[in-house]
Amino acid sequence: MRTLRLFIGLFAVVGLIFVSAGIGIFLHTRRFVATAVSVSGWLRRISGG
């Protein structure tokens, strides 16, 4: 039972970290989109490097 509780707790902690990261990236991206300059263009060619 103790091992099971440990695993459940671990899942919750990892989940919280991932959700926090997701929210952090979301807020960062939203801030970036709000301040970024938008320019238009088109793709010209594809190369291997």
Added chain:
Amino acid sequence: MVTENIWRLSPSSRRDTSSSVFYPRIRFRTDDGQDITTITNTGSYPPAHHINEAVTILYDPQQPYHAVIRSFAELWMLPLVFSGLGLLFLSIGAGPIVWKGLRIRKIAWLRENGRRITADITHVGLNTSLTVNGEHPYRILCQWLDPAVNQMHTFKSESIWFNPGQYIHGKTVEVLVDPTNPHRYLVVTDFLPRVV
């Protein structure tokens, strides 16, 4: 204005496998006339954009090399993946914690507001439908006839992780029942020793 975009094979991938990923290299001219060439952070296979496809670039005026193609995947895929995985892990981890919290609340509510009835013990045995670390818990089954409506109610105790047989001296056990919902109940096993 974007002057050129080059698809670049990911350095960590191989061309001959399906895991190859292409990252767009974009070149554009900022508003102050500076030519910028940079590679975006999001790659895909097959490439997400066609040659000569019109694209919109977003760049940070303070750091022009921080530029992305304006698309849903490029902007929002990463937070979506992190949040989705996080919610998945969190639901697995927090589910039992929430369930336990609700159970504690239910027990507290029943102890305060539940109707106390005396039910006849019909069986004390292993609950083989539940296995934890290869062991089944015991449970007490009991029944109570509601004389007002001539209805038989059956109740099951919470899981008991030792054999309670020798500690049950009578033939009845008390049950706390929600007066408005007979399916919400608690078989009172306070007379049993606590498990350390």
